[in-house]
Amino acid sequence: MDEKELKKEIEERQRKYEEWENSIEGILYGIGGMLGGSTSASERDEYLIAKVLQQIPKDVRGYIIGNVIFILAGDQDGIIHRLRFQIDENRIKEERITQKGKDDIIMRYIEQDFIILTFTPKMSDEYKMIIIAHEIAHTYLNHTDINCHGGEQYERAADDLIESWGFPRAYKSYDFFKR
Numbered sequence: 001m002d003e004k005e006l007k008k009e010i011e012e013r014q015r016k017y018e019e020w021e022n023s024i025e026g027i028l029y030g031i032g033g034m035l036g037g038s039t040s041a042s043e044r045d046e047y048l049i050a051k052v053l054q055q056i057p058k059d060v061r062g063y064i065i066g067n068v069i070f071i072l073a074g075d076q077d078g079i080i081h082r083l084r085f086q087i088d089e090n091r092i093k094e095e096r097i098t099q100k101g102k103d104d105i106i107m108r109y110i111e112q113d114f115i116i117l118t119f120t121p122k123m124s125d126e127y128k129m130i131i132i133a134h135e136i137a138h139t140y141l142n143h144t145d146i147n148c149h150g151g152e153q154y155e156r157a158a159d160d161l162i163e164s165w166g167f168p169r170a171y172k173s174y175d176f177f178k179r
């Protein structure tokens, strides 16, 4: 095989890999096993998450797959029994707390974004996908601070973003969030 053929084959493999990576199967692999569910209903929700991820821009998809753990809560009895997930060591942070007259305390915490979805059986697939997209938008826009929760400007910003991705807005009115 000469160099030209080799180059062509590498490019072809790269292309095939990217095609797989952006397929539903590849995306499902990327987000890992879904936490909080193992029923056929949660499998369907997992598929809906992958479908939404497939429809959003590539850079956002890459960011979300690399940084977010999805949790399906509210399935069946709404109880999550034991969550296990792999955590990147780089996400484990330490903070030294000094107190007068006492020993320092080292506080360890995990810096990890979660998207927790609470679906009910009555919700349509379309509606669930809008919710998934909306929550992805909040995470991507870094609305992770508690002060952002339910703020009108943040809700509008998330909906503006999902609209630019081709989804309907999650809210018809933002009056509820006015404060």
Ligand SMILES: [Zn+2]
Pocket: 134, 138, 154, 155, 158
């Ligand atoms: Zn929101």
